[in-house]
Amino acid sequence: MRSLSKPTFTNLEVLNLCLTATPDVGLHTRLLAISNNLDIATTAYDVNATAKTLNLVPRVDTVGHVTKPELTSLYSDHMSKTNGVARHIYDSIRSLAPYKKCPLCGVGTVATLDHHLPKSKYPDLAIFPCNLVPACHFCNDTKKARYPRLPGQQTLHPYYDAPLFSARWMKATLDQGPPLVIIYEASPPATWPAIDQERVRRHFIICGIGVTFSSNANDELAAHKDMLVKLHRQGGAVAVRGHLLEQVEKYSSRTNSWQLSMFEALANDTWFIDVGFNSIA
Template sequence: MRSIPLVAVNALDVFDRIAAAKRQPRRGRIQAAREEIVAAYQSYVDAAPDIGELRMATLTHQQKEAMRHAYNVETEPMIALRSELLKRISVARCPFCGIGETSTLDHYLPKEQYPEYSVFPSNLVPSCSVCNTLKRDLILDEKTNVRMFLHPCYDLIPNLEFLAVRTRMEADALILSYRLTRPAGMAPRTFQHLRAHFGKLNLADRYRRMGLEHLGEQYPSLRRAYGVNGDAERVAEKLIEKAQDFEEVSGPNYWLAKLYRSLASNADFCDGGFGAVQVLT
């Protein structure tokens, strides 16, 4: 979970170029909807990040189909926009999960329900295929009326520490358990938002699995730190250094930073227990 910058493009220029590149009759239908879509774009920007209850634009059935077609059947301007959104180094890693490679664009407000935002750059969020699939067309939690997912371009990730991981050794196996905790000073609604995002994207299990895979790659480094004399303190120091590196780049709630800090305080892991991850290499 992390914030990313908005891409520096003019949304109306993008809309006009894509519309002009379509064939008739869709070109005419898209251009006829321009005034309504311009108003919708402004409403989106004005309401962000709380865009979960935006009214739908008044478009005809044919205009809605044409807008979805503008995204689904790509023209050169749409291909250029996709490239502009995905090529940035800052979005190489999925902002929804912080794990996968960004290989697709997610419509934060689904294009099936909100076709007016089908080619709106601010609504197109670089994401991994897993998050895109899990997110689907979900917007609001029916019970709490809270948005289920953070909008990486508009929501600010709280600096308060809300992600935690428990690590323990059990029968020569390393057990990881990620969870969210509400820190003092965090508004209940903010925590509900984070919890919905965390739960719907199955981040607890995805962090657990990727954490074990990652540690398997770190076994040689941990073994060298431990040395022939069994220096558990040196292992803990190396783990803290790694945690600090991750925190400096990705903040205190980055899932790997939390994992390294937890492992550094796990005496059994540091005192040779890290051998449990060797089988994962």
């Protein structure tokens, strides 16, 4: 999971490109007539996203005389379509994620753009670049048409929630089994504002992070078993802990990664470094 810089494209830039590819004179005229309405909607989005109040953004069915299907078609016909007139903007936003890692889960590969507020409920934001976030298929599918009714229901927004991405809230714990497995939970500090605590917990659940992280962690742990057994034979618990602390150091900059939380939990567990590593499947 990570924050990203906002796209620099404006809604008007995208709309103007869409207009160049709209030969239907009637639709062209109706779209031009709502240009100001869309500008107001996108400004309100920016204000609310900054204030962490995207739950206040109104859901709409039509804008002026332009229908929801016509608005959402701007995205599907001109942005996401391979030969769409604004496809280069779609590609540019998708490339904002370093190494093509999904910013929402930090594990999947970016494959698409996710409408942070879904276009089925907010068609006036269908082509707004700041509402389009690089995402893996899983995160995109699991969010679907979900939208926040309350402040605490807002999932994390990579363009607006940098502090919540950089603060530590991921926690791993050991289930001794056998077999030993790593379990994850969103565990924000109790000193955080209640809404921020709710938001990271919501994000954790909506993006299926517990299952994804556990799957990756338990697979990685299995690959470490032979080395841990060997280290323990050579240098006891001290050697095992030393290796685990090296891993903690390696992942120290990846704040809420499954790796950092897992290796910290293992290094600090006396049962694990004494004998528990033998319980890895």
